[in-house]
Every structure is written in C-alpha cells, then in structure tokens.
Amino acid sequence: MQNKEQQINSLIELNDELENYFSNTIIPQLFVDAELILRKFTPPAMKQFKLAKTDVGRPLADVKENFRFPAFLDNIQHVIDTGEILEKEIQTTDMRWYQMNVLPYVVKKLKKTNGVIITFVEITMRIKDLKEQEKLIAEHEMLLDTIAHDIKTPLASLRLTIELLKQVPEKGMERFPVLLSKVENSMINMQQVINDLSDARWQQHQYQAQEELINFEHIIEDVRLTLAPQIEESKAIITSDIEVSEISFVRRKLRSVVYNLVNNAIKYSAKERRPEVSIKTEAQDGLMIISIADNGIGIPEVDHKKIFAKYERLADDVEGTGIGLYLVKEIITNAGGKITVDSTPGKGSVFKIQLKLNS
Numbered sequence: 001m002q003n004k005e006q007q008i009n010s011l012i013e014l015n016d017e018l019e020n021y022f023s024n025t026i027i028p029q030l031f032v033d034a035e036l037i038l039r040k041f042t043p044p045a046m047k048q049f050k051l052a053k054t055d056v057g058r059p060l061a062d063v064k065e066n067f068r069f070p071a072f073l074d075n076i077q078h079v080i081d082t083g084e085i086l087e088k089e090i091q092t093t094d095m096r097w098y099q100m101n102v103l104p105y106v107v108k109k110l111k112k113t114n115g116v117i118i119t120f121v122e123i124t125m126r127i128k129d130l131k132e133q134e135k136l137i138a139e140h141e142m143l144l145d146t147i148a149h150d151i152k153t154p155l156a157s158l159r160l161t162i163e164l165l166k167q168v169p170e171k172g173m174e175r176f177p178v179l180l181s182k183v184e185n186s187m188i189n190m191q192q193v194i195n196d197l198s199d200a201r202w203q204q205h206q207y208q209a210q211e212e213l214i215n216f217e218h219i220i221e222d223v224r225l226t227l228a229p230q231i232e233e234s235k236a237i238i239t240s241d242i243e244v245s246e247i248s249f250v251r252r253k254l255r256s257v258v259y260n261l262v263n264n265a266i267k268y269s270a271k272e273r274r275p276e277v278s279i280k281t282e283a284q285d286g287l288m289i290i291s292i293a294d295n296g297i298g299i300p301e302v303d304h305k306k307i308f309a310k311y312e313r314l315a316d317d318v319e320g321t322g323i324g325l326y327l328v329k330e331i332i333t334n335a336g337g338k339i340t341v342d343s344t345p346g347k348g349s350v351f352k353i354q355l356k357l358n359s
Contacts, residue, residue: 025042025043025044026044027042027044027119027120027121028041028042028044028045028047028048028049028119028120029041029042029044029045029117029118029119029120030045030117030118031105031115031116031117031118032060032076032115032116032118033114033115034080034113034114034115035059036059036060036061036073036076036077036080037057037058037059037060038051038055038056038057038058038059038060038063039056039057039115040056041055041056045120048120051063060073060076061073069090069091069092075088075100075102076102076116076118079102079103079104079113079116080104080113080115080116083104083106083113084104085101085102085103085104086100086101086102087099087100087101087102088100088102089123089127095124096122096124097122097123097124097126097127098120098121098122098123099120099121099123100118100119100120101118101119101121102116102117102118103116103117103118103119104116105117185225185228210250211248211249211250212248212249212250212251213246213247213248214246214247214248214249214251214254215245215246216242216244216245216246216247216254216281216290217240217242217245219251219254219255219258220240220242220258220279222255223255223258223259223262224238226259227259227262227263227266230263230266230267231266234266234269234274234275235274235275236265236266236269236274236275236276236277237274237275237276237277238262238276238277238278238279239276239277239278239279240278240279240280241278241279241280241281242279242280242281243280243281243282243283244281244282244283244288244357245281247288247355247357249335249355253331253335256327256328256331257290257328257331257332257353258279258290258292260324260325260327260328261292261328261351262277262279262292263324264324264325265277265292265294265296265349268294268296268297269294269295269296269297270295270296270297270346273295275294275295275296276294276295277292277293277294278291278292278293278294279291279292280292280293283357286356286357287354287355287356287357288354288355288356288357289352289353289354290352290353290355291350291351291352291353292350292351292353293348293349293350293351294348294349294350295347295348296348296349297345297346298343298344298345298346298347298348298349299341299343299345299349300343300345301343304341304343307325307341308325308326308328308329308339309326310323310326332353332355335355335356336356337353337354337355337356338353338354339351339352339353339354340352
C-alpha cells in the first residue's frame with residue numbers, strides 16, 4: 001500500500017514538474033497525438049499562434065489556419081508515419097521565420113510513434129543577417145567588377161599615348177606637352193578608380209556604400225574627362241539637357257552608370273557617321289529620368305534583354321568583356337530603379353533610367 005502511494009506521489013511530482021516546464025518555457029511547443037489531436041501546448045504557442053485552452057482536444061485540422069503556413073499537417077503526418085525527425089525553416093504570413101522541429105513521440109513498449117512534439121524557434125534575425133551577408137558579398141563582387149572594368153579605359157589610353165610618344169621624332173617635340181598631358185590624365189583617372197577601391201571601408205563587418213547629394217553635371221564632366229581620348233579620336237559630339245541636377249546616390253556608382261552608357265555609345269557608333277550622344281534628365285512622379293541617346297548601330301529588339309546579361313557581347317569586332325551593361329543594370333536595380341532600352345538597328349539607341357528623387 002505504501003509502495004503504491006509512493007508511486008502516486010512520484011507521478012504527481014513528475015506531473016507538477018512537467019506542468020511547471022510547460023508554464024515557464026519560452027519556446028512555442030505543441031504536443032499532437034497519432035490521431036492529429038492537439039493535446040497540449042506551451043504559453044508562447046498560445047500567444048504566437050493565437051491558440052486558446054479550448055483548442056486542446058480538437059483535431060489539428062480545425063486550428064491549422066492558426067499556423068499560417070502550408071503543408072503543416074502533411075509534415076506532422078510524415079513524422080508519425082516514418083518516425084523520422086523533421087527540421088524545416090518556415091515563414092509565417094506575418095513575415096517571421098522559424099526553425100520548426102517535429103520529433104516523434106515513441107512509446108518504447110509498443111515501439112510505435114504515438115504522436116509528435118513540435119517546437120518553434122524564431123530565426124527571423126538570423127535569416128535577416130544571412131540576407132545582409134549575401135547582399136554584402138554581391139555588393140563587394142560588383143565593386144570589384146566595376147573597378148576591373150572601369151580601369152581598362154584609362155589604361156588603354158595610357159598605352160596608346162606611350163606608343164605615340166615613342167613615335168615622336170626628336171625635332172617634333174612641340175607635340176610632347178600634349179601627349180604628356182594625356183599620360184597624366186590617364187594616370188589621374190586610374191588613381192581615382194583605385195581610390196574608389198581603397199575607400200571601400202568595412203565598418204562593423206559591413207561594406208558601407210555612402211550616398212551623397214550629387215550634381216549630375218559634375219558626373220557628366222567627370223565622364224567626359226575620363227573618355228577624352230575616345231571622344232577626341234572618334235570626334236564624338238556629346239550634348240546635355242539637364243532639367244534635374246541633384247540626386248542622392250553613391251557617386252562612384254552613378255559615375256559608372258553614365259560612363260558605361262556613354263562609352264558604349266562611342267564604341268558602337270556607326271562607321272558612316274560621326275557619333276552623337278545626348279544626355280538628358282527630367283523629373284516625373286518623384287523620379288529622375290536619365291536618358292542617354294545615340295545615333296549608333298542600334299540593337300535588334302530580340303537582344304534588348306540579352307544585352308544586360310553578364311559577359312554577353314553582341315559584336316565580336318568591338319573590344320570589351322560584356323560586363324558593362326550588366327554592371328549598369330545591377331547598380332540601378334539594387335537601388336530600386338529601372339533601366340530600359342529603345343533601339344532601332346541602323347539608327348541608334350536610347351537608354352532610359354528611372355531613379356527615386358530625394359524625398
């Protein structure tokens with residue numbers, strides 16, 4: 001008799017300890033039997049999934065909408081059928097992420113799964129951090145791609161000028177100051193690109209690309225100076241019509257966008273006519289619209305999307321790596337903007353960029 005009382009007391013103590021655990025745990029947990037009946041849940045589960053005490057004893061199918069993600073019942077049934085532990089990352093409709101673990105509850109004597117224990121650990125911040133890291137890596141890769149691409153032009157100009165210097169006769173030194181100036185400008189341009197890389201600081205383990213209020217005319221002038229040898233050689237005419245001057249953006253990125261589009265307009269010019277490039281800005285519905293038009297060889301409509309792919313080149317006889325327009329699209333898209341092209345083969349192209357203006 002005393003032994004039976006001790007067993008009952010032990011069971012009461014165990015039950016009290018279990019109830020104490022249920023009441024104080026900070027982890028949402030559900031206990032579901034083999035018939036998919038909700039048998040117990042912890043207070044955090046009540047709060048997170050809006051469960052009520054009256055839900056205990058109800059089929060889980062009746063309260064499945066509380067959990068706000070598909071395949072919930074299927075996942076539980078799979079664990080009951082197989083006895084396998086299920087780990088899954090899920091997102092609820094309130095945009096929170098959870099690590100859901102479904103563990104089989106096995107009755108040892110029967111060697112049978114008699115239900116499941118489901119735990120939910122919130123991982124919203126972890127997922128956010130992972131996405132930030134992915135964004136950081138993509139940003140850094142794009143920076144390196146941009147620098148590797150943009151440094152080619154001043155480097156090619158420097159190489160060409162050095163070759164011209166070699167050809168200057170001893171008595172033709174009147175051209176020397178002009179050529180020396182070109183060498184100096186190329187060196188300055190390369191130094192600026194290198195400075196862009198060295199100025200990329202890692203603050204709190206994150207690359208910070210700082211926006212600033214930019215005067216668009218200054219960007220155009222910077223691009224003109226960088227492309228001076230190409231403009232002079234091709235006799236290109238570059239005009240601008242600036243209705244909107246100021247925008248908050250990362251300077252090196254906006255410069256890269258304009259540089260690549262103007263450079264392409266010169267590179268893909270028609271042989272039978274002088275290159276003409278028109279740069280225009282205007283405001284529409286809180287957006288800055290940047291238009292860069294040319295009178296070049298144009299782009300077939302079937303290739304309008306293809307030109308923005310990485311390493312895609314449409315003309316083998318034109319020097320390039322096929323990365324310029326890819327970088328332009330990445331920069332614009334990552335800034336929440338949009339770029340489109342309207343082009344007619346043999347007549348030219350118009351690239352239009354939409355960027356949010358200052359609020």
